[in-house]
Amino acid sequence: MSHSIRIFAVALPLAALLGTSALAWELPTLSPSVANAMAQGASPQAIAEYRRKLAEYQEARAAFDADAGAYWNAIAEKRKTRFAKRREGQAVTLNDYVLEQAPLYEGPKRPVNPEPDPDTGPRVRKDLPVVADFLGAARSEFQFAPLRPSSEMEFKRAYARAALQAGISRDIAVRVYSFETGGNGGHDMQSGLNPSKPGSRAISTAIGYNQLLTANTITIIAEKGPQLLKVLNERAAMLQGPQRKAMDHKIAVFKRMHAAVKSGPQSWSAFEKLGLTPQGWAMHALVLDMDVGPQLQVHKLLTSVNFARARGVDRPLSAAELEMMNLTGDGNGFDMVTMPQAMREQVPTANFFQRGGYERNPVAIRHNTVAKLIAITNNRMDINGNLPGAKELAAAFGSATASNEAR
Structure with missing residues (x-):
């Protein structure tokens, strides 16, 4: 092992x-405006703006995930091929690797929901x-x-x-x-x-x-x-x-x-x-x-x-x-x-x-x-x-x- x-x-x-990824233990810091909106109750305008930005984010992210998914599937398949070739004593060549660089998400960030979920309390860092x-x-x-x-x-x-x-x-x-x-x-x-x-x-x-x-x-x-x-x-x-x-x-x-x-x-x-x-x-x-x-x-x-x-x-x-x-x-x-x-x-x-x-x-x-x-x-x-x-x-x-x- x-x-x-x-x-x-x-x-x-x-x-x-x-x-x-260890820094995932840290929680995101809310901007003063978002924190205040959450404390006071979000306005209809804030909610509408959030939903618009969320739709933009989801559309961009879905398109990226489709491309990235295909790329990382290819990475996994090439890795399996290399390991199998090594087990059989065969030479590994450049063709056994993905030679293109990985796609990186550059679209809009996921917006912060101004409406806190009443069914869940604040997240506690572990x-x-x-x-x-x-x-x-x-x-x-x-x-x-x-x-x-x-x-x-x-x-x-x-x-x-x-x-x-x-x-x-x-x-x-x-x-x-x-x-x-x-x-x-x-x-x-x-x-x-x-x-x-x-x-x-x-x-x-x-x-x-x-x-x-x-x-x-x-x-x-x-x-x-x-x-x-x-x-x-x-x-x-x-x-x-x-x-x-x-x-x-x-x-x-x-x-x-x-x-x-x-x-x-x-x-x-x-x-x-x-x-x-x-x-x-x-x-x-x-x-x-x-x-x-x-x-x-x-x-x-x-x-x-x-x-x-x-x-x-x-x-x-x-x-x-x-x-x-x-x-x-x-x-x-x-x-x-x-x-x-x-x-x-x-x-x-x-x-x-x-x-x-x-x-x-x-x-x-x-x-x-x-x-x-x-x-x-x-x-x-x-x-x-x-x-x-x-x-x-x-x-x-x-x-x-x-x-x-x-x-």
Whole structure:
């Protein structure tokens, strides 16, 4: 099972770059005139004007949807053809992609109804769980509190050691971190929350250097549980006294979490549903733990690496290529990263998205070929890699390398 953070939920720097649908949690702001009309009761003239504009909008939208529907049906059919050809070992050519750019709606916007529906109350924005909720759920569901680092650098060193042991290079880890967190994120950074911006709100459950969603964490617990337990047991063997007691408790908690995940359906959709519950929130708190969190972050990166490797890609993937797999899903991303450069220059990015995700993604629209999208991703990595957080992570890799060589 190989899944990634898809277009629907990503870190704030990623969301700012990619224009994700996570901002759908925000409600539209009404103009003062419309708000006043709704408060006082709409006039006949306002109602008539609204109906006229609504008819114009519906006519324009219907015409657009007819064209767009045909386009996105062609995208889906071409995708099926490519996947089938790859399964049969056949070469994929330019003819297996839609080479026209996706149609974009440029007609009138849907007007705001000046008559509020008396049968429905005001819409309430749904808040997503945040770090405090994950920690609270861990206490209540599993009587567990993650071991937090004394400093951000301590977590970065632990992450660097785990990454190097897994064969992930400093360059890959730092560039992905630079892109996912904007170059300055902490181990507990959550998508959408920015301490420097009062009133900012979470736009997904993604946390950490590689921005794991609740479903990502649960997937890794399900698939890599024995490996994670092996790491914890090895560390326990080196501890004594209160530290050993705390580690033994953590191991027992992890076993309970693993058993809970394995007791249900083993699918991404099932893990997404579990991630909406307090039990799933509690599991997500492991991302914050000094012993487990770095391992989860590393396994998140390895998901795409292993996906490509299992399908015959033996060269190292670049950080930007890994982000393509992260952005569009491993299957679509694999399609992109195995594409020759000449084809990357010609194939529209729309070929790798669902319609809704693409139409909410201004960067994929603006940088509308595979080559352009990879180029802007590399550019952001270059820029953010010069920020303090990225430099600290690079230094942590240097310390971890020196420590390994000294052993």
